[in-house]
Amino acid sequence: MDQKIKALREQMEQRLNLVDSREKLSAFWQDFLGKKGSIAELMKGLGAVAKEERPAVGKLINEFKTFAEQRYQERSEKIDELELQERNRREQVDITLPSSRRQQGTMHPISIVRNEMINVFANMGFEVFEGPEIEDDDHNFTRLNVPKDHPARDMQDTFYISEDILLRTHTSPGQIRVMDHEKPPIKVLVPGRVFRSDSDATHSPMFHQMEGLVVDKGITLCDLQGMLDQFVRRMFDAEVRTRLRPSYFPFTEPSVEVDVSCFECGGKGCGLCKHTGWIEVLGGGVVHPNVLKNCGIDPDVYSGIAFGIGIERITMLKYGINNMGLLFENDLRFLKQFKD
Numbered sequence: 001m002d003q004k005i006k007a008l009r010e011q012m013e014q015r016l017n018l019v020d021s022r023e024k025l026s027a028f029w030q031d032f033l034g035k036k037g038s039i040a041e042l043m044k045g046l047g048a049v050a051k052e053e054r055p056a057v058g059k060l061i062n063e064f065k066t067f068a069e070q071r072y073q074e075r076s077e078k079i080d081e082l083e084l085q086e087r088n089r090r091e092q093v094d095i096t097l098p099s100s101r102r103q104q105g106t107m108h109p110i111s112i113v114r115n116e117m118i119n120v121f122a123n124m125g126f127e128v129f130e131g132p133e134i135e136d137d138d139h140n141f142t143r144l145n146v147p148k149d150h151p152a153r154d155m156q157d158t159f160y161i162s163e164d165i166l167l168r169t170h171t172s173p174g175q176i177r178v179m180d181h182e183k184p185p186i187k188v189l190v191p192g193r194v195f196r197s198d199s200d201a202t203h204s205p206m207f208h209q210m211e212g213l214v215v216d217k218g219i220t221l222c223d224l225q226g227m228l229d230q231f232v233r234r235m236f237d238a239e240v241r242t243r244l245r246p247s248y249f250p251f252t253e254p255s256v257e258v259d260v261s262c263f264e265c266g267g268k269g270c271g272l273c274k275h276t277g278w279i280e281v282l283g284g285g286v287v288h289p290n291v292l293k294n295c296g297i298d299p300d301v302y303s304g305i306a307f308g309i310g311i312e313r314i315t316m317l318k319y320g321i322n323n324m325g326l327l328f329e330n331d332l333r334f335l336k337q338f339k340d
Helices: 002-018 022-033 038-048 051-091 109-122 151-155 173-181 221-235 289-294 311-319 332-338
Strands: 134-136 165-167 186-195 206-216 242-249 252-261 278-287 303-310
Touching: 002 022, 002 038, 002 051, 022 038, 022 051, 038 051, 109 186, 109 206, 109 221, 109 311, 109 332, 173 186, 173 206, 173 289, 206 221, 206 278, 206 311, 221 242, 221 252, 221 278, 221 303, 242 278, 278 289, 278 311, 303 311
Parallel strands: none
Antiparallel strands: 134 165, 186 206, 206 303, 242 252, 252 278, 278 303
16 A cells, blocks of 8 residues: 555656646546545555554555645645736736827717807706607697698608607797796796708708797797897807897797808808808797697786707807718717817
């Protein structure tokens, strides 16, 4: 038995010298210390040893097993050290190399202009409400004084989901939702995405609007022009002026188109204003009495003004963009121009 243990010890030491990975260490354990390993076979051979010699031989085998386990543990710690060295080598950073620069992002021009617009009106006391993009026909048309058979429905190419459910064509339904839950005085902005079946250089099937609504006693068209004067001066130039032209919207009466004096040429006439000195920027008017009635507000006591602004329209004018598609293509060459 002494000779067997001596030979097994030499074999074990030779194997250990070759162990340089977790896989080889695991194989070493199975071959020597596992349930079917060499040391287990020695223990099974005790039955063939004379009875009086078994205690001494058993002690010898146990001492050898303890020695083998100790050597296994030493090699395991050595493997840990080697693996740590290898990991450190892989993760080593050469601090003399030039660093990789991270590009700093910026807000999208539509988001920039949207926030500027909100700030302008927030300074006038407006609150912000965001309504649902999927609307019902009642909020999007009927309660805005556009009944089922009204020809004004043809003014908007609508994406219908079902007979009475649609993608909102404007942010005006937000007016109805606000007036349903709040009583005058009301001063609210409704920004958001809207959807119409229209696409060319100046139109997109999805675009952004910002609706404004003021309802109180004694509100007139003069209040509308005064607020919009402040708006265009903050957005474009301190010297610009507004003018109101008669127009038609079913939810306002009277209705107006709002022009701003050209901030490029000072009203003298240029390519931007098509040599008229004026640029159309938005539409609005006095809230129609029927709209107030539909929301439970007495039009004999209260009046209101409303306006709708295309955020893309303001963005294109502000930054001199001549194709709306550029705002949706996510071309980094275009977007990088708007870094602060």
